[in-house]
Amino acid sequence: MSEIKMTEAPLGIEGPGFVATSLDKVIGLARSNSIWPLPFATSCCGIEFMATMGANYDLARFGSERLSFSPRQADLLMVMGTIAKKMGPVLRQVYLQMAEPRWVIAVGACASSGGIFDTYSVLQGIDRVIPVDVYVPGCPPRPEQIIDGVMRIQDLVKNESLRRRNSTEYKQLLAGYGIQ
Ligand code: SF4
Numbered sequence: 001m002s003e004i005k006m007t008e009a010p011l012g013i014e015g016p017g018f019v020a021t022s023l024d025k026v027i028g029l030a031r032s033n034s035i036w037p038l039p040f041a042t043s044c045c046g047i048e049f050m051a052t053m054g055a056n057y058d059l060a061r062f063g064s065e066r067l068s069f070s071p072r073q074a075d076l077l078m079v080m081g082t083i084a085k086k087m088g089p090v091l092r093q094v095y096l097q098m099a100e101p102r103w104v105i106a107v108g109a110c111a112s113s114g115g116i117f118d119t120y121s122v123l124q125g126i127d128r129v130i131p132v133d134v135y136v137p138g139c140p141p142r143p144e145q146i147i148d149g150v151m152r153i154q155d156l157v158k159n160e161s162l163r164r165r166n167s168t169e170y171k172q173l174l175a176g177y178g179i180q
Contacts, residue, residue, distance in 0.1 A: 024162050031075075031101070032157040033063040035150070038074035040094060042081030045108035045140045049080050052143040062150055071097035076153060077130075080107040082115065083123045095130045096179065100165050103156065105149050106132045109139040131173055 009020045037059075039049055052059050059065060068074035071094045083091060095104070106126050109115035112135045114124035126132060133156055136149035164170055174180070 025158075027162060028158040028160060032154040035062075035064045035076045035103075035153065035157065036066050036068045036074050037064055037076040037078050037150075038068050038071060038094070038098070040077060040079045040081075040091060042083060042087070043110070045080035045110065048140045048143055049078065049107065049146060052146045057143040057147060059147065059150065062147070062154065064150060071095075072099060074098055075102050076150075077102065077104045078107055079104065079111040079126050082110040082117055083126055084121055085123050086121075088123050088126075088129045091126060092129045101157075101160070103133045103153050104130060105134045105136060105153060107136045107146055107149065108141050109137065112137065115139055129177070131177060 007020070039046065041049055051057060053065070053067070064076070071077075075098065077095055077098060079091065095102070104126075106112040110117065110122075111126050112132075114122050116139070118124070123129065134149050134152045136145050138145050141149075161167075
């Protein structure tokens with residue numbers, strides 16, 4: 001849901017050819033339509049993601065066709081599949097290597113909660129090791145659901161204050177995960 005509020009243009013910058021807005025909104029709009037995802041796909045949900053990138057569903061329509069397999073050139077971490085506890089530190093390392101601002105989607109039941117694998121070896125949700133912005137339910141979620149998750153991220157990105165990453169609340173959130 002957009003939080004863009006319309007207001008009267010200030011005197012002197014009204015009429016055709018002028019749009020009054022704020023820097024937050026312009027940057028949010030640009031960021032939300034050029035998200036570079038990093039697919040961290042470990043099992044079956046990753047196959048659904050491949051379909052999401054294919055011609056039928058075509059995530060490129062949302063400006064996200066440029067996948068990054070380097071954390072330093074990505075701003076959306078998409079975790080798809082079962083994450084073993086041994087892999088938790090690796091996932092966390094990938095997250096730490098991403099520059100701010102960064103967002104995270106847990107795609108499918110396994111990434112969100114461990115799914116059907118309530119066992120000694122499986123991480124019961126990636127939010128045990130890194131903060132998550134959007135959870136996509138399903139085992140596996142269909143490509144439409146993955147696209148819906150990306151669109152929820154776009155809403156967050158579009159409406160995020162440029163100051164959020166420096167806020168006390170955000171620092172406390174990261175501190176809760178032991179991240180400086
Ligand atoms: S949620 Fe289901 S489809 Fe996705 S990785 Fe787990 S078992 Fe596979």
